[in-house]
Amino acid sequence: MLFKLLRQSYWKSSSQATWMKMRHSYRAERYRDYSTSYLKHDGPVPPLSVPVQLAGRKFLPGSWHHQFPQQLNNPQSDFPHVVTPSNTTDTAKLSLTDWATVVRQYLDDNLTKYGAILVRSLPIQNEAHFSHLVSQLKYNPQSYKGGLGYRQQKLTNVMTASDEPKEYSIELHNEMAYLPNWADLIIFYCKTPPALGYGGHTCIAKVSDYVDRLGQDIIQPFLKRGVRYQCHLFSQDSIPNAYLTWQQSFQTKEKAEVEEFCTNAGYTYKWDDSENLTYYIDLPAAVNHSKTNQLSWFNQIYQHTPTYTVEHPSFENIDIPLDKHLCQCYYGDGGKISEDTLFRMRSINWQVAVGFEWQTGDLLFLDNVLVQHSRLSFEGPRKIFVSIMNY
Structure with missing residues (x-):
């Protein structure tokens, strides 16, 4: 009843109604074009090119358990959800600040739907670029004070993802869930991907899939x-x-x-x-x-x-x-x-986890309440950075 009264008073003249409809249409069209012109979804992330062993993996807690899965699962059809820049002349003209605006809008529209969004091929070449992009996303930085992971602060809003020994596999987890002030959003940036067949995957799992089992x-x-x-x-x-x-x-x-x-x-x-x-x-x-x-x-x-x-x-x-x-x-x-x-x-948690293969410049956005993440042991070079934010 209240909504009806508001609507009737709002559209009290036909001329005002016409103007408001045109204004709403313009905003919707602009919003729709803006959110789809610069980023496109081409399909699922490719399956793992090299099988990844989990059961019996050294320094992976519980990998000896009889319910532990033998191998890491391939990405699901839309998990992570992957997008890349559209092939338009306008796209090439965007600055990092522009890209931050584009990405922020895409995340606002889609992150709670997919839980994990992988953005590829943005013009990010180093952690300084990553720091600038993250700062321009206009999220609220989350302090890591009281955190229990090995990390180093590198730049504004940028830490090393983990300084744990490379032979150790970090378990699936929701970041800072043991704290009363946890983070909403985890953003990873891949500067140097691990070589294929040498581990180092950032595995992710939907909390809903985990709880279902x-x-x-x-x-x-x-x-x-x-x-x-x-x-x-x-x-x-x-x-x-x-x-x-x-x-x-x-x-x-x-x-x-x-x-x-x-x-x-x-x-x-x-x-x-x-x-x-x-x-x-x-x-x-x-x-x-x-x-x-x-x-x-x-x-x-x-x-x-x-x-x-x-x-x-x-x-x-x-x-x-x-x-x-x-x-x-x-x-x-x-x-x-x-x-x-x-x-x-x-064991059940790892049964629902999926992995993908990092590419240079990748950005992985995770809703920290909906999606868990982990890191498998690796050999050779690997450089991943992280930013921890709140909505």
Whole structure:
């Protein structure tokens, strides 16, 4: 009824109605032309040219499990969704700032639909170009303070994707899901692709595909009880191995800054006599998407446990108690999660993952709530950079 009253008052004169219809038509036409003239979708990403072994892969956690898939899946028909510049004279005239406007509009229209969009053949030759493009996309940068991955800040809004040892495979995950302030958008830029047959794939998985296979016996307890993420970070002065320190994670050497961060974020924390830090937070296993408001499974349950770190090269010859490993994960009420559940979860997750082969200059845009990502071990050169953003 309210909508009808608004509509009747809005179109009270025929001349005004005619003008408004023309204005709406002009805007729609301009919007439609703008979003389709510069980027085109040519079809699916090509299948993997070289099979990629998963089962039994060294330093890939759980790859020995009986449910673990033998090989990585090929891309799906529209996952990732790939676009390239249209073959027009106007396209060649676009600056990086222009391309940022084009790409931003395409993402606004399509990213929540596809989850992963691969943009190829833009005029991006280095991380400085990437930094400029990302800055012009006008998203909100997400701080990585409190993050648990090895990364280096390179330029504005640009970090190395990962500085983990190249022989290690990073598991599928939603970025920063163990934090109360996670990221909405992950943007990868490929400067140097790994050679074919030498690994280094950035694998991705739809969260919806993963959840469809998990089963209610796994899902419901986490939905009801929540998830507790606990971390133990050694001080740089006492660490017995080469893994992450609290100084690296929180990007400071001041304990007071760490305590302020933990208090503001809602962590429970404590220091031991050697100034090592243990802290935890209880979070839900699913969140509402910031744009669609739809509930989505969003967590890092099996990745946030010693079953992840014990198969890391840094821990290969280190003997420390499991409760001193980087991460622990429990049900939100403190209950223990069985190892059978953890290994079933990671095996099922890899069953739905797909891979593609990087090309120089590729940009991969991921909705972080809808899509997980990972990195397989590799040999030889490989340079991938990342930008972490919010809508």
